[in-house]
Amino acid sequence: MGGDIPAHPALRPLHRLTVFRFFITRFGMVVPTFFGVTVVAFFLIRLIPGDPIELLVGERGIDPERHAYLLKEFGYDRPLWQQYLGFVGNLLQGDFGTSIVSREPVLSEFLTLFPATIELSFMAIVFALAIGLPVGILAAVRRGSVFDHTVMGISLTGYSMPIFWWGLLLIILFSGILGWTPVSGRISVLYYIEPITGFMLIDSLLIDEPGAFKSAFRHLILPTIVLGTIPLAVIARQTRSAMLEVLGEDYIRTAHAKGLGPARIIGLHALRNALIPVITTIGLQTGVLLAGAILTETIFSWPGVGNWLVNSIYRRDYPSVQGGILLIACIVITVNLLVDLAYGLINPRIRHAGRS
């Protein structure tokens, strides 16, 4: 839609300035959000009762002196506000803290595991788009048909699907009974993979081992379906309603009147406009995907950040939990920012709204 902007040389500086202002406003909103997240990440885990040291020693117990000594070693004997300031101070220097369990820097643990989560989430969103878009369009075009009702019914079910149950069901059916897919993991354990990029589909190609890529791909199928189910339902419904709205517009009627074929009207005129709300939905779905990843990763023994975060919460590994939540929040914020910007770029109305 960038072509809508008049290309007259005299107008270019103004155009750049507007885009710049738009960027600045959007970035300006990110900073307070980020600090809000540090507060939530830091205090939320501390609101859950439980003491990391008590959990470490279990039934065996620990004498109060030793307990006090360890609290001091971990820095948990200081007042909370001091701990918080220390946390933020370290963050500003790029230090996300060190896990009190594994003793490794939180950031490096996160980065080790994150590619697995990205790979799975990416596949899930591709899956959701590949099916959700055409189905949504078709449902809108054939509004009120049996197909439309069926799709909307199924998508409502998909939207309310309990992920854990759905995952186990698919495992029992496809891996257990039919034997079509592997049960869990990222690749057969018989392949020795040294992580190069961290993305198993790529690494399995790089090791040049026959069957490795196929194994990695097969391992992705079920988790992709499970994680992609809710976004798929949302995208299908969103596409349908956006399409319906656009199809009622005057310019579509005009296009019909001009004698354009249905494929051209829907594919070009309608879809381009209908996609705008759909793109926003995709942005919003990143948060949903990461939340869904926590459950999906646990079921499929998928070594990503969701699984890691859950374990860190169980162990009351405060630095990992607060660092992990913060990093995930940063990603969600960044993706939404990018979506906003992309949205602004493709839709001039949004961009110009900032000027008025």
Added chain:
Amino acid sequence: MKHRIFAAAVGLCATVAFSPAVMAKTLVYCSEGSPEGFNPSLYTSGTTFDASSRTIFNKLVEFERGSTKIVPGLAESWEASADGLSYTFKLRKGVKFHTTKNFTPSRDFNADDVLHSFNRQGDPNHPYYKVSGGTYEYYQGMSMPALIKEIVKVDDYTVKFVLNQPEAPFIANMAMDFASIMSAEHANKMMAAGTPEKADLEPVGTGPFQMVQYQKDAVIRFKANPDYWDGKAAIDDLIFAITPDASVRYQKLKAGECHVMPYPNPADIAAMKADPAINMLEQEGLNVGYLAFNVEKKPFDDKRVRQALNMAINKNAIIDAVFQGAGKAAKNPIPPTIWSYNEATKDYPYDPGKAKALLAEAGAAGLKTNIWAMPVQRPYNPNAKRMAEIIQADWAKVGVEAEIVTFEWGEYLKRSKNGEHDTVLLGWTGDNGDPDNFLYVLLGCDAAKDGTNRARWCHEPFNDLLVQAKRTSDIGKRTKLYEQAQTVFKEEAPWVTVAHSVVFMPVRKEVSDYRIDPFGGHIFYGVDLK
């Protein structure tokens, strides 16, 4: 240029990788979680021990596989002094440490490694004391700092432990996971390189398997140590496929994606037993689940009340409903697999009528109290909440009104240690197979002070028997003392001894000679594949 480096990297990886087809005997174990690290002295969880002390490391003495018997490990022999104040270990010669990617040992195992491994945990001035956080909670929990006076290197192959007081269970402690022997040479080299924590992350031991790779939360790879002093393991490669969900582990076992899995869901056990591809192994666990009465609170200071509440509980109903057959009613505070278990003990019969009468006699008719129930599944109690409900209903029949209370696990442990409860459900899994590890740790007077004794019950005649048993290393005498102690315990009834659980271990048919470890570990040395 960039492309060339990339190509070289690809080539290198291709040579490192091996084809599944050419691999020799590989055993895959679907483990239940990720290890916290690879230095067992820093952690307390069995998951970590499986991947470290039970694979990579040896101890001076070891538990015989599948039993609680102490056998020689890195020490060929040992001897206690007559006064029980010192133990001298003769070390095995010619034991090789693992050669790994980043470390090639220049010498065999000797006394320096023993000193390094213990002093690191016990001596605050040791250069490694604070490395990797320095949380030696098992060493602390077994009271080693108070017990060990000094460790003396007599010569390269002789080490003497001098104790502050005689402690018969000491030798069993030496077989525990925290007592794993690590390479001092490796540690020194890592310290000199400025990366001391690598000694813990890239473990070097003498054990039957050496670590090849750990992909966080996914896979741990081990290979058999070719130079293992007790002979190379029957399997060549050992892989832990980390699989947190029990239902998924079962599906993997069925699909042949792993050979052995721990902790099956109780609901799946019947189906596993019926599966022709699976062998279901079972053994009584080295544990006890109990309900402790807080004797510091009235009316639980009166033993008639405790006895009455014992009689009011229908234990068999609990075994059926909570353990679903995977448990056995307990009459003693120690499990039957431990020596000195008193067969002669008579448990309180289920007798609500008598219980009611006894409560009335003690002036505790219409008692109002609480039952604390753990929020988590433990090996000794798969469902504390359900157990509490059954006890609540049983007690209601004798006119006792009990409220069920629960907290988050860490909070539960802390508050019950502080004695905030009236009655509390808890349990214990043995550390070293010594009766002292149950009786003294859970019921002794010292434990009543620090809170591990949840009944807060300090009964001198009972405690004296335990202290005497600590002072002699004569097993015959110790057995008699512990048997007596169990009789006193039953009469005084500070607990309701509820159950000892049964451990189930499904393994695929092609696995031979897997033995259930009474300590709850998973051990693969000695296991073979058909």
